[in-house]
Amino acid sequence: MSTLVIVDIQNDFCPGGALEVPEGDQILPTVNHLINQFDNIVITQDWHPEGHKSFASSHPGKSPYDTVKMPYGTQVLWPDHCVQGSEGADFHPELNTRAAQLIIRKGYRTEIDSYSAFFENDHSTSTGLHGYLKDLGFHDLYFCGLATDFCVKWSVLDALQLGYNATLITDATKGIDMDGSVEAAFEEMKEAGAGFVSSEDINESELT
Ligand code: VGL
Numbered sequence: 001m002s003t004l005v006i007v008d009i010q011n012d013f014c015p016g017g018a019l020e021v022p023e024g025d026q027i028l029p030t031v032n033h034l035i036n037q038f039d040n041i042v043i044t045q046d047w048h049p050e051g052h053k054s055f056a057s058s059h060p061g062k063s064p065y066d067t068v069k070m071p072y073g074t075q076v077l078w079p080d081h082c083v084q085g086s087e088g089a090d091f092h093p094e095l096n097t098r099a100a101q102l103i104i105r106k107g108y109r110t111e112i113d114s115y116s117a118f119f120e121n122d123h124s125t126s127t128g129l130h131g132y133l134k135d136l137g138f139h140d141l142y143f144c145g146l147a148t149d150f151c152v153k154w155s156v157l158d159a160l161q162l163g164y165n166a167t168l169i170t171d172a173t174k175g176i177d178m179d180g181s182v183e184a185a186f187e188e189m190k191e192a193g194a195g196f197v198s199s200e201d202i203n204e205s206e207l208t
């Protein structure tokens with residue numbers, strides 16, 4: 001059975017937001033069309049407390065896009081974004097969230113960032129998504145959303161590691177792109193066994 005996983009289409013990741021993904025909002029018509037094609041929809045929401053350790057503002061002397069060592073590895077520091085309850089953390093107003101069966105929030109522990117829909121950045125603390133998908137019998141996961149080179153990539157890689165079939169819908173995702181990171185992300189996902197499909201090639205009648 002198939003499910004569509006829509007990653008982080010929130011105001012702060014769209015043009016004008018705190019951690020803008022270039023043209024991030026341009027995928028909305030495509031994503032809303034996909035929502036109509038799938039029977040099961042999961043949406044993720046980046047959901048940080050104020051003072052989150054992934055914010056450059058929590059590290060004196062550091063600027064956004066610098067990196068620091070965290071107990072779980074290297075962490076890119078971001079502008080403050082998707083603060084719980086803020087307008088920036090809200091879904092883009094054009095995203096059709098009504099059809100979602102599950103909204104999964106991530107990144108809500110101050111000390112640890114969470115890119116993937118499945119695990120926090122220590123790669124072991126679960127978000128609960130795997131349990132949900134297993135329990136309901138979903139094996140074929142289609143991914144879209146923001147940002148290709150961070151949360152989408154890690155979600156796809158973890159899905160493959162967990163044994164799902166994972167397919168990226170290539171015209172329904174946009175990346176931040178730091179030093180060629182979008183191209184590198186595509187390469188990593190390909191190496192790991194991800195499928196790639198254009199939204200036009202998704203045939204509703206073939207989805208189970
Ligand atoms: C994301 C950086 C920080 C993402 C979230 O959704 O890709 N990127 N938090």
Ligand code: ZN
Pocket residue numbers: 046048054081082107
């Ligand atoms: Zn974040």
